[in-house]
Amino acid sequence: MLSINNLSYFIGGRALYENASLHIRPKDKIGLVGLNGTGKSTLLKIIHGDYQPSAGEVQKAKDCTIGFLNQDLLSYQSEDCILDVALEAFQETLKLQEEIDEVLKMMETDYSEATINKLARLQDQFEANEGYTIKAKAEEVLEGIGFSTADLKRPLKTFSGGWRMRVMLAKLLLEKPSLLMLDEPTNHLDLPSIQWVENYLRTYEGAVIVVSHDKEFLDNCIETTVEVSNGTLTAYQGNYSFYQHEKKERMEIQQNAFENQQQMIKQTERFIERFRAKASKSNQVQSRIKALDRMDRVSEVVDDNIAVNFKFKFSQKSGRDVVVLDHVSKSYGELVILKNTSARIERGDKIALIGANGKGKSTLLRIIDGTEPIQGERLQGHNVIKSFYAQHQLEALGVDNEILQELQQAGSGKTDTELRNVLGCFLFTNEDVFKKIKVLSGGEKSRVALAKTLISEANFLLLDEPTNHLDMQSVNILIQAMQQYEGTFVTVSHDRHFIRGVANKIWYIENQEIKEYPGTYDEFSLWKSQQEESLRQEPLQKKKVPKKKQLTDPEIQQAKKELKKKEAELEHVEALIMEKETLKKELEEEMALPEVFSDMQKLEGVNQRYAQVRTEEENLNKKWEILVEEIEELQHAI
Known part of the structure; x- marks a missing residue:
C-alpha cells in the first residue's frame, strides 16, 4: 500500500534518517517508537508530504488516502458546532x-x-x-x-486546544482513510476515551501508524512495533511488550557478537604487532591487516534503559495526617464538582487520582493544595512541606536561564555536582546542562520542571499529568524516582503504566464524592470489573427461582447413581489436571536449560509440546467446570 525506500533526511549537517526503509500493508497496525528527537513526527510529515526527503522516495498506491492527526491541528478554529x-x-x-x-x-x-x-x-x-x-x-x-x-x-472555538484536538480525531476516524497516522493522540484524552480509541483502532479497517509514549495504549492497539534509532527503521512483529522482550534478546546477541569480535581484533592486532618486522611472516601479516580493513564492525550495544538512584532529602517528616478534607463542597455556578465529601491523606500515601475529564480531578488537586476556595474545611497536617507540579509551570521557567541555572535558583541548597547528577537522571548530560530553556522542546521543559519539583525538600508532592510530553525512557525514570520517594504524593494521570508503577491507593470522583480504593491500580481494575459484572448479573438474580421439582423414589435412586458416577469422573479429571500441571513445570524447566535455549530447533520442539500440554489442561479445566455444575444440579435435585 505504501513503501518507504532508502529514505534519507538531513537537518543541517545531521542525518535524521539515512537509507531507511519501511513497507506498510493494508490493515497494518504500527507503533512508531524511539527517544525524543529521533524523528518520529518528522517521518509522519514526510509520509504525509509536508516534508520532502533529501534522498530516497515514498511510494503509495493510487487509491491510498492518508489521514494525519498532528499537534498543528491544536490551532484550528471554527464557528461551526x-x-x-x-x-x-x-x-x-x-x-x-x-x-x-x-x-x-x-x-x-x-x-x-x-x-x-x-x-x-x-x-x-x-x-x-x-x-x-x-x-x-x-x-x-x-x-x-x-x-x-x-x-x-x-461551537468548536469555545473549546480548549485539547478538546479541539479530540474533534479533529473524531473527524479523521469518520473519514476512514486507507492510512491513519496519529501523533501522540493520548496527550489530550482521559482514561475512558483512551480505552474507547484503543477498541476503535483494534477493529479499524485500514492501516494505522501511531506515535505514542503510552506503553499500555500501544500494547492494546498495535501489532507491529517500528523503532526509530540511529537514522534507521527496525520492525518488530509484535506489540510494545513483545518489542521490549525481543529487543533485549537482540541486544544480548549483538553484545556477545561485539565482544567476540573485539577479542578476535585484539588477537589479530597482537599477531600483526609481533610479526610485523619478520620477513618470513610478512604475507600473513599483510593478509590479517587486509582482513581487519574489510571487516564489518559490530557496534557495541547502548542500553536505553537507565537505572537511576535519587537521593531525596527531607529536613523534616510530616505528621501522620498530611491533609484532611472535611465535608467539602465545590461548584462553579450550576456545575457541582464535589458535594459534602470527606477524605484523608496520610503520611506515606501514594495516591493516583483517575477518571474522565470534567469530573474535577485538577480542581480536587488545587483543593488539596489549598489554592481553590471551597465550602467545608481543609486541614493541613503538622510539618507538611508541599511542592506542586503542573503543566503551566513550564511557562514559569526562566527562558533565558541555562538548565543548570534554573535548578540553582530553585533554592534547594544542593551543590552544582549534586544538581548535575539529578539532571543526568533526567537525561541532561555533559554540555546539555548549559542549554538555554528557550531552545528546549516541550518534553525537555517537562523534565526540567519535574527535576525542580523533586529537588525541593518537600515531603508532600502534588503532580498534575506529570508524564505528558515525556518519552517512555523519561516516564520510566520518573517511575523509578517516585518509587524511591519516601514522602507522600497525589498524582493526576491517565498513563496506566505510570499509575501501575507508583500508586498504592486509587482515588476517583463518583456522584460528586471522593471515593478511595486502598490498593494498586491492577487490584482496582479487577475490583471495578467485578463490580460492573455484578451489576450486570443483578437483574438476572432478581428473576424468580423455579421451585424444586419433587422426584419419585426410582428417580432419586437413578440420580444418586448418576451423582456417584459424576463424582468419580471429577476425581479422575482432577488427577489428570495435576499431571498436566507437573508436565508444564518440567517443560518450563527444560526450556530454561542453556543447551535447549541456545538451540532454536530444540527450543521450538519444547515450545510445541508445552503449547499442546497447555491446550489439554485448558480442555480438562473446562470439563471440570461442567462436571461441577452437573454435580451441583444433581445434589440440588436429590
Missing part, C-alpha cells in the same frame, strides 16, 4: 444532501419526470453512502472520546 465539524468527514454525502434539498425545492413548481428521476437517483446514491446514518455515527464517535450530548451543538 463540533457535530458539524465532525460531519465534514462526509463531504461527498453532504453535497448529495444539498443537491437533494435543491431538487425538492424545484419540485414545488416543477413536477416533470426528469426532476423526479433526478431526485430518485440522488436519493439512491445518498442511501448507498449510508447518508441517513452519518449523524448517528458522528455522535457515537464524539461521545466515545468524551463529549457529552449537550456539547455537540457548541
Whole structure:
C-alpha cells in the first residue's frame, strides 16, 4: 500500500534518517517508537508530504488516502458546532444532501419526470453512502472520546486546544482513510476515551501508524512495533511488550557478537604487532591487516534503559495526617464538582487520582493544595512541606536561564555536582546542562520542571499529568524516582503504566464524592470489573427461582447413581489436571536449560509440546467446570 525506500533526511549537517526503509500493508497496525528527537513526527510529515526527503522516495498506491492527526491541528478554529465539524468527514454525502434539498425545492413548481428521476437517483446514491446514518455515527464517535450530548451543538472555538484536538480525531476516524497516522493522540484524552480509541483502532479497517509514549495504549492497539534509532527503521512483529522482550534478546546477541569480535581484533592486532618486522611472516601479516580493513564492525550495544538512584532529602517528616478534607463542597455556578465529601491523606500515601475529564480531578488537586476556595474545611497536617507540579509551570521557567541555572535558583541548597547528577537522571548530560530553556522542546521543559519539583525538600508532592510530553525512557525514570520517594504524593494521570508503577491507593470522583480504593491500580481494575459484572448479573438474580421439582423414589435412586458416577469422573479429571500441571513445570524447566535455549530447533520442539500440554489442561479445566455444575444440579435435585 505504501513503501518507504532508502529514505534519507538531513537537518543541517545531521542525518535524521539515512537509507531507511519501511513497507506498510493494508490493515497494518504500527507503533512508531524511539527517544525524543529521533524523528518520529518528522517521518509522519514526510509520509504525509509536508516534508520532502533529501534522498530516497515514498511510494503509495493510487487509491491510498492518508489521514494525519498532528499537534498543528491544536490551532484550528471554527464557528461551526463540533457535530458539524465532525460531519465534514462526509463531504461527498453532504453535497448529495444539498443537491437533494435543491431538487425538492424545484419540485414545488416543477413536477416533470426528469426532476423526479433526478431526485430518485440522488436519493439512491445518498442511501448507498449510508447518508441517513452519518449523524448517528458522528455522535457515537464524539461521545466515545468524551463529549457529552449537550456539547455537540457548541461551537468548536469555545473549546480548549485539547478538546479541539479530540474533534479533529473524531473527524479523521469518520473519514476512514486507507492510512491513519496519529501523533501522540493520548496527550489530550482521559482514561475512558483512551480505552474507547484503543477498541476503535483494534477493529479499524485500514492501516494505522501511531506515535505514542503510552506503553499500555500501544500494547492494546498495535501489532507491529517500528523503532526509530540511529537514522534507521527496525520492525518488530509484535506489540510494545513483545518489542521490549525481543529487543533485549537482540541486544544480548549483538553484545556477545561485539565482544567476540573485539577479542578476535585484539588477537589479530597482537599477531600483526609481533610479526610485523619478520620477513618470513610478512604475507600473513599483510593478509590479517587486509582482513581487519574489510571487516564489518559490530557496534557495541547502548542500553536505553537507565537505572537511576535519587537521593531525596527531607529536613523534616510530616505528621501522620498530611491533609484532611472535611465535608467539602465545590461548584462553579450550576456545575457541582464535589458535594459534602470527606477524605484523608496520610503520611506515606501514594495516591493516583483517575477518571474522565470534567469530573474535577485538577480542581480536587488545587483543593488539596489549598489554592481553590471551597465550602467545608481543609486541614493541613503538622510539618507538611508541599511542592506542586503542573503543566503551566513550564511557562514559569526562566527562558533565558541555562538548565543548570534554573535548578540553582530553585533554592534547594544542593551543590552544582549534586544538581548535575539529578539532571543526568533526567537525561541532561555533559554540555546539555548549559542549554538555554528557550531552545528546549516541550518534553525537555517537562523534565526540567519535574527535576525542580523533586529537588525541593518537600515531603508532600502534588503532580498534575506529570508524564505528558515525556518519552517512555523519561516516564520510566520518573517511575523509578517516585518509587524511591519516601514522602507522600497525589498524582493526576491517565498513563496506566505510570499509575501501575507508583500508586498504592486509587482515588476517583463518583456522584460528586471522593471515593478511595486502598490498593494498586491492577487490584482496582479487577475490583471495578467485578463490580460492573455484578451489576450486570443483578437483574438476572432478581428473576424468580423455579421451585424444586419433587422426584419419585426410582428417580432419586437413578440420580444418586448418576451423582456417584459424576463424582468419580471429577476425581479422575482432577488427577489428570495435576499431571498436566507437573508436565508444564518440567517443560518450563527444560526450556530454561542453556543447551535447549541456545538451540532454536530444540527450543521450538519444547515450545510445541508445552503449547499442546497447555491446550489439554485448558480442555480438562473446562470439563471440570461442567462436571461441577452437573454435580451441583444433581445434589440440588436429590
